[in-house]
Amino acid sequence: MLVSDTLAQAFAAINTQRLRTGLIILAMSIGVASVNMLISLGESARRYIVHEFESLGTHLVIVLPGRTETTGGPPPLFGETPRDLTLDDAQALSRSPHIAAIAPLTIGLAPVSASGLERETNIFGATHALRRVRHLTMAQGHFLSASDDSTGSAVCVIGQKIREQLFDRQPPLGQWLRINDRRFRVIGVLAAEGESIGVDFDEMVIIPVIQAQALFNTHSLFRILVESKSATAMTQASADIRNIIKQRHEGEDDITLITQDSVVNTFDKILSAITLAVASIAGISLAVAGILVMNVMLVSVSQRTAEIGLLKALGASKMQLHGLFLTEAALLSIAGAIVGVVLGELAIATLQALYPSFPLTLPAWALISSIAVALLTGLLSGWLPAGKAARLNPVAALAKR
Amino acid sequence: MRPTDLALFSLRTVSSQKLRSSLTTLGLVIGIAAVVILTSIGRGLHRFVLAEFTQFGTHLASVTPGKKTTFGLSGATISTVRPLSIADAIGLSKLESIAAAVPVVQGNARIEAGQKQRRTNVLGVGASVPEVWKIKTAQGRFLPSGESNTPRAFAVLGHQLAAQLFNQANPLGQRIRIGNDRFRVIGVMEKKGQMLGFDMDDTIYIPAAKALELFDRESLMQIDLLYKSNNSAASVVKAIKKTLIARHGLEDFSIITQNQMLEKMDSILSILTLAVAALGSISLLVGAVGILTIMTIAVSERISEIGLQRALGANRQTIFWLFLSEALALSTAGGIAGVATGIVAIKAIDAAIPALPVQLAWSYIGAAFIAAIIIGAISGVAPAMKAARLEPLEALRTE
Numbered sequence: 001m002l003v004s005d006t007l008a009q010a011f012a013a014i015n016t017q018r019l020r021t022g023l024i025i026l027a028m029s030i031g032v033a034s035v036n037m038l039i040s041l042g043e044s045a046r047r048y049i050v051h052e053f054e055s056l057g058t059h060l061v062i063v064l065p066g067r068t069e070t071t072g073g074p075p076p077l078f079g080e081t082p083r084d085l086t087l088d089d090a091q092a093l094s095r096s097p098h099i100a101a102i103a104p105l106t107i108g109l110a111p112v113s114a115s116g117l118e119r120e121t122n123i124f125g126a127t128h129a130l131r132r133v134r135h136l137t138m139a140q141g142h143f144l145s146a147s148d149d150s151t152g153s154a155v156c157v158i159g160q161k162i163r164e165q166l167f168d169r170q171p172p173l174g175q176w177l178r179i180n181d182r183r184f185r186v187i188g189v190l191a192a193e194g195e196s197i198g199v200d201f202d203e204m205v206i207i208p209v210i211q212a213q214a215l216f217n218t219h220s221l222f223r224i225l226v227e228s229k230s231a232t233a234m235t236q237a238s239a240d241i242r243n244i245i246k247q248r249h250e251g252e253d254d255i256t257l258i259t260q261d262s263v264v265n266t267f268d269k270i271l272s273a274i275t276l277a278v279a280s281i282a283g284i285s286l287a288v289a290g291i292l293v294m295n296v297m298l299v300s301v302s303q304r305t306a307e308i309g310l311l312k313a314l315g316a317s318k319m320q321l322h323g324l325f326l327t328e329a330a331l332l333s334i335a336g337a338i339v340g341v342v343l344g345e346l347a348i349a350t351l352q353a354l355y356p357s358f359p360l361t362l363p364a365w366a367l368i369s370s371i372a373v374a375l376l377t378g379l380l381s382g383w384l385p386a387g388k389a390a391r392l393n394p395v396a397a398l399a400k401r
Numbered sequence: 402m403r404p405t406d407l408a409l410f411s412l413r414t415v416s417s418q419k420l421r422s423s424l425t426t427l428g429l430v431i432g433i434a435a436v437v438i439l440t441s442i443g444r445g446l447h448r449f450v451l452a453e454f455t456q457f458g459t460h461l462a463s464v465t466p467g468k469k470t471t472f473g474l475s476g477a478t479i480s481t482v483r484p485l486s487i488a489d490a491i492g493l494s495k496l497e498s499i500a501a502a503v504p505v506v507q508g509n510a511r512i513e514a515g516q517k518q519r520r521t522n523v524l525g526v527g528a529s530v531p532e533v534w535k536i537k538t539a540q541g542r543f544l545p546s547g548e549s550n551t552p553r554a555f556a557v558l559g560h561q562l563a564a565q566l567f568n569q570a571n572p573l574g575q576r577i578r579i580g581n582d583r584f585r586v587i588g589v590m591e592k593k594g595q596m597l598g599f600d601m602d603d604t605i606y607i608p609a610a611k612a613l614e615l616f617d618r619e620s621l622m623q624i625d626l627l628y629k630s631n632n633s634a635a636s637v638v639k640a641i642k643k644t645l646i647a648r649h650g651l652e653d654f655s656i657i658t659q660n661q662m663l664e665k666m667d668s669i670l671s672i673l674t675l676a677v678a679a680l681g682s683i684s685l686l687v688g689a690v691g692i693l694t695i696m697t698i699a700v701s702e703r704i705s706e707i708g709l710q711r712a713l714g715a716n717r718q719t720i721f722w723l724f725l726s727e728a729l730a731l732s733t734a735g736g737i738a739g740v741a742t743g744i745v746a747i748k749a750i751d752a753a754i755p756a757l758p759v760q761l762a763w764s765y766i767g768a769a770f771i772a773a774i775i776i777g778a779i780s781g782v783a784p785a786m787k788a789a790r791l792e793p794l795e796a797l798r799t800e
Contacts, residue, residue, distance in 0.1 A: 019697060027690040034683045066509035067520050068603070080508035080616035082580030109467040110482040120468050180482045216482060217619065254511065254520065278680060284435050285684040288428045292691040295424040299698050 006320075010327040013300070020296060021332065027292050028336020028378075029343055031285035032370050036344030038282050039366040041351075042275025044359060049271060053264045055135065059100075059231050060260040061238055063224040063245075067256045081254065084220030087209065089248055093226060096240035098233040103129040103225040106212040112205055113178045114166040121162060123179060123205050125212020133225045136201065141173045141188030144208055152210030156184040160192040161202040179205065180215060234259055279366075286377055289336065294381035297329055301389045308389050309397025318390040325389050329382025330375060337374035341367060411726040414699075415734075422731060425695045429735025429776070430742055432685035433769045437743025438750075439681045440765035443674035445758035450670060454663055457534050460500075461659040462637060464493070464624045464645070468655055483653035484620030487549055487609055490527065492648060493624060496640050498632040501529035503625040504549070504609040508616050512605055513578040514566040521562055522604040523579060525612020533627040536601070541573045541588030544608055552608035556584035560592040561602035579607065580615050634658045678765055685772060688735070693780035696728050700788045707788055708796025717789040724785035725778070732777020736770045743769075 014021050066081040090104035106125030111118055127149040130136065136143065139160065148155055156177055163172050172186045184207055193201040213219055228237035238257050245255050301308070308321060345362070352360045415422045466485045487504050494502035506525035511518055528546035531537055543557055556577060563572050572586045584607060593601040609621065628637040638656050646652055700707075707720055744761065751759050
């Protein structure tokens with residue numbers, strides 16, 4: 001029996017039972033479509049978050065004051081320390097040859113007002129290096145300059161939302177902005193960035209770090225963002241940072257370093273695990289569809305006993321009969337998988353049309369593996385019925401009629 | 402046909418095709434068991450998280466400086482130009498509806514005791530911590546009350562920290578150094594474990610005023626308040642607002658009550674459970690298609706039987722009910738077996754992994770069972786109608 005004959009025979013057998021076939025394809029396609037859709041959602045969320053973290057900057061090391069020896073706990077993201085990280089600490093880091101840029105940060109909350117309008121917002125005390133490290137783009141004016149850093153001139157850069165709310169229609173550049181009890185001249189407006197990992201630059205006012213320390217009456221820094229010269233220099237840079245700060249802090253190792261790729265890796269792992277878990281829960285439905293294929297194949301073996309008997313009488317071997325029924329099961333499940341893939345793509349396209357800002361993609365491995373899993377399920381569940389058909393005694397099978 | 406006859410008849414048909422019937426129900430069993438297991442894990446998680454939040458009691462409120470939140474946390478964790486002071490905390494504790502107030506400053510420092518040292522969490526707090534946070538001292542006593550403004554340099558150790566620094570020795574009365582300041586240990590707290598990622602055992606408690614000095618800060622991070630249970634949350638919030646506005650001149654703080662927080666958590670976790678239930682139901686849907694397929698096949702196989710029954714006087718309605726009750730028998734069996742499998746699996750998980758919180762979600766279990774029966778009814782209707790519409794003569798003639 002030629003391969004094409006087997007295929008044609010199996011196809012003909014399927015074609016005579018249209019309703020039954022349609023229902024099996026429906027069951028299989030529901031499973032495949034839901035697995036594909038969930039993988040697509042999870043994978044897109046993973047890419048989105050990883051991308052967000054990467055847009056924070058490249059080769060970034062974040063220095064936080066304080067360190068705990070509590071195992072398994074989170075790093076001391078918030079909280080005070082007896083020995084602060086200071087501006088001098090930040091400047092000392094430039095001794096390391098592996099460091100490209102250093103951006104010290106002070107963050108605080110204060111009321112800002114202009115022309116009688118007031119709101120409370122986040123104040124970032126920063127230097128000109130912040131723009132480079134965080135890849136900020138300007139809509140108008142310019143960012144803090146190196147001379148603003150050293151003299152601490154009373155200037156500020158504002159986010160888009162602050163501009164809309166406080167300077168509605170007037171040009172903001174050159175205007176005075178009052179932050180608590182001090183006045184700052186607006187020298188630039190950031191381009192709209194949207195929220196990225198909890199930091200909303202659109203609702204931000206950036207002032208020189210010296211001014212921020214005076215405003216909040218503190219000489220400590222909240223973070224130091226350090227950009228290393230290359231990805232390979234990152235471990236070197238981290239070691240240098242630890243050494244330099246240790247020297248300055250009387251031999252005490254009291255800082256926590258977070259490297260960007262460790263954060264990205266953690267999120268990557270967590271989100272991949274979630275995607276896999278969700279997809280396998282949906283994959284249970286494929287097993288259910290497989291059971292259905294097995295059931296229907298069993299029915300069709302018992303219904304076609306006479307036909308099988310005739311085929312055997314005419315000289316069909318066990319192998320050939322086995323192959324015939326397996327092909328039938330495989331065809332059914334492949335058809336189901338293809339319909340499922342199409343349904344899944346339709347669903348993804350619909351979601352994409354509804355939420356255009358969240359890019360959805362279906363990775364190729366998901367496509368291929370879902371078809372492969374469907375095919376495997378079909379073959380596995382076809383095995384038992386095909387074996388049953390192959391083992392039938394031709395005489396008994398013919399006589400049953 | 403009497404209902405009992407109908408039931409018996411359909412049971413006999415179902416059991417005459419043992420393999421086919423069991424495979425059909427197996428499809429449903431998997432779907433229902435998946436829903437039961439997933440929702441029970443979801444519900445267990447729900448209860449676990451809520452218990453974490455309510456272990457401090459439910460008549461709690463906290464005040465943080467600043468009106469806006471940053472990074473999902475209050476502005477308190479970072480600098481602010483509108484500080485909350487220890488005097489604010491004292492003022493609030495004098496309110497009639499407030500049972501106790503705890504000023505909180507959190508930080509991180511090196512603790513030295515003799516030759517040993519350890520970097521760990523430092524909590525600057527007030528004397529009412531045991532009352533407000535529901536945590537007891539295991540040895541000695543907690544920080545003394547009545548000296549919020551000029552406290553003596555006393556410290557109370559968390560359970561694990563005491564073990565790390567003093568091993569078996571008695572820590573009471575010992576001198577320790579936090580940062581560069583010296584403190585005397587007057588107590589050790591009982592074991593409390595992790596509290597939402599914050600290790601309460603690897604922590605040292607010192608007076609808030611001392612912590613502000615140590616960290617060179619002027620603002621508290623928050624004030625935790627325990628209010629008397631005969632007051633409503635809304636009236637307490639109102640009283641706090643009035644007092645603080647009188648003290649500060651303007652509303653430059655935020656108040657969140659435990660109830661608000663619980664409600665938020667509750668709704669998030671309920672949505673999570675619903676989402677996993679929906680994921681599990683995909684299998685249920687596929688199982689439904691399975692019943693539909695098998696019933697369609699059953700009708701086409703038994704056309705001659707239907708013809709005979711019609712010839713013997715069964716009317717269309719009887720035939721319809723015969724096939725529908727067969728579908729119902731299949732789905733009910735699947736429902737019962739699925740719920741049983743799910744419950745057994747949950748008991749097994751509970752016994753095997755005690756760390757994973759599970760709780761049987763009866764509302765979802767009930768819903769899954771009812772869904773199974775409805776699935777049977779819906780997927781049985783079309784084939785049953787097809788069977789009922791057959792002409793007896795035509796049916797008899799097909800072999």
